[in-house]
Amino acid sequence: MSLLSKKNVAILLSGLMLTAVVSGCGGDKKDEKKDAKPIVLKLAENQPDDYPTTIGDKEFAKIVSEKTKGRIKIEVYAGGQLGDEKSVIEAIQMGGIDLARVNAQPLSDFSKKLRVLSLPYLFRDEAHLWKTLDGQVGEELLTSLKDSKMIGLAYYDSGARSFYNSKREVKVPDDMKGLKIRVQQSELMMDLVKSLGASPTPMAYGEVYSGLQTGVIDGAENNWPSYFSTSHYEVAKNYTLDYHTRTPEVVIASKTVWDKLSAEDQKILKEAAKASQEVQKKSWKAYENKSIEAVKAKGNKVTEVTDYKAWQDAVKPMLEKHGKDFKELIEKINNIK
Template sequence: MKFRLVATCIAACMFTLNAANAASVTLKLGHIAEPTNPYGMGADHFAELVKDYSKGDIEVQVFPSSQLGNQRDLVEGLTLGTVEMTLTGTAVLGNFAPEVSVFDLPFLFRDTDHAYKALDTIGMDLCKKYVEPKGMITLAMWENGIRHMTNNKRPIRTPKDMEGLKVRVMEQPVYIELMKALKASPTPMAMSELYTALQKGVIDGQENPLSQIATKHFYEVQKYVSLTAHTYAPEVVLISKFAWDGLNDSQKEIITKAALETKDWQRQLCRDLEDKFAKTIVEGGAEINDDVDKQAFIDATKSVWELYSKKYGNETIDAIVNVK
């Protein structure tokens, strides 16, 4: 514990000194997506905007594909001051600030517009209240995408088709309870381990947006892709408070502006590339099934909402549902 405290203090002091004394500031941004993933492309776009707006005085170095660690490692690095920036899902962030995992409840949003409005208001407020005290500043909420089920056993049309499947999930209680509600066997696992686990048959399936299924080549080791659309996954843009406190007001304004401008650009990119990713998946040999009984899935997963409500109450859920 003492070692971690000393390490964080050193990291904070070093960053502050570098920002104050150097002619430019360098921020390392790590994420787990491939560069061809829409939020991977968003990270690169953000870095270019920061460079342009700062006239080269601020450099954001992007490290994709888990080069700096998995999502949990990256978020923990922010709290310790060993990583400056990351993109992460609310599911992983929920391990550090459980209240934000409300956004991973199944079938929470009516559509993407509903998700955007809720995230840009309630989402940002929740992050300020619960994430910032953990040592992380939320700059914006980008998009990972709408998550779907894949497996090697059968197309998923009703909750009954999920029974007995061994499915990889993120290391987060909401997704674990989601699979239990569907009578599947949840297997928490980092994304970096997933392809090999599918290839070796350690698990039957997984769930992710089409962008991840395509860019991580999961279609090579999964036969069936079923468009369950069970959750919408935001991608939160975070900067360590150690790094943030080492920036001057002008630098903070530039970074915030770039993150917010990239948000709209990146969300639109997700919509624009959806058909391309679907085509890649089908051409790669997997079968996409859209014949899904959504209402049956909604009914089967209401128990996940109830578990969250017991812990944190209904106020936030009701506020999100009622966003117009």
């Protein structure tokens, strides 16, 4: 674990004091419960105030407040006020932050099982993804976070990532050959791009627009809202909807704080997080549709993959490498109808 910054140390101390408050609110006497101050939990969110995940966070907070009649309050700190995802995860483990919404990809550094969610072409479609996440497999993956002092509560929608480029329309994997594609600094993503015949180019996210504009890279990959909001659609007009990954967001709690709550309150938080999913997913869909309409209005070439066999065949070798430890999980997911 990396050393915590001064900012995160402050957050940690604040959270430890909160833990003491939560512990103090656990008395059994009726008069103590009646007079107890509300339990206030901080939720870290790195997206802006009007982003779909933040809207989901706020719905979560609203449901918890309603179910506990104000006895438990969740304060949502959007826009990365409590730190980036990595530092937030560390603070959650230490009990310095109570709740957070983070992507499953960075969480997979703390729970190996979660890496299965980032494997390419794992889910047949959106319905298959949510049947998996809302079922036994999804709960198994959330539970795997306990060993890292985190409690997985629910999943939020993060859309699907697809490839876009400035050179040509891409219909089949062979069309990817020779393209320089920006990827995250991830061995899995680099191997994915290589397996499709393109050249992976790790690059900071903020440099992608100029990289596309100047020809340093030919393309990148992301979901619809990111393709639009970053203006990448202006300099990479060919978007191929191959939906190679559908890595979700995860709402998590600190086990340190969680263990101080009563079983009844734990149940309320778990159910409220799950219930907030519907509002978050609707918000994401509206956000996504707005981006689709805006891009198509600009006349960009949008190609939807309908036959995935060639894409799946191309990535089989890298799936053997990255999925060898998850064969049972992959089989379970494949068998979900």
